Amino acid sequence: MMNAFFEQFTAEVSPDIHVVMVWDQAGFHTSKKLKVPENVTIIPLPPYSPELNPVENLWHYLRSHYWANRIYANYDALRYAAIEAWHDSVLNPTIIQSVCRAPYAERIN
Numbered sequence: 001m002m003n004a005f006f007e008q009f010t011a012e013v014s015p016d017i018h019v020v021m022v023w024d025q026a027g028f029h030t031s032k033k034l035k036v037p038e039n040v041t042i043i044p045l046p047p048y049s050p051e052l053n054p055v056e057n058l059w060h061y062l063r064s065h066y067w068a069n070r071i072y073a074n075y076d077a078l079r080y081a082a083i084e085a086w087h088d089s090v091l092n093p094t095i096i097q098s099v100c101r102a103p104y105a106e107r108i109n
Contacts, residue, residue, distance in 0.1 A: 003035050010037045024053055054100040061099045062089065 013019060015038075022043045036042055050056040066085035072078040089095045 002031065003033070006035065006037055006040070010039075013039070015039055022053075024049075024056075051102065054102050057099050058090070058096070061095075065089070 020041045045052050
């Protein structure tokens, strides 16, 4: 799956541009078959460190507020629910600031 992503990614990014990706160590990020392009550097986060990856809080929020304990009739209904959740929360700066807040990243005066 990640190799397919990299194929698409490298088709969009010029080879003379160097990209740094920070990601967690999910199983599909650490596959021995992973082929990282030469112009990409991977920085893996330490295991079990969600505080370094605030988007994990967003996924938890979306699951608990929009998708938990629901059954969708078909793929289109699931897709619509995902789009609705995205528009309701991800495009709302107040929710993002609240859910993804990282105390260590706040400005101190």
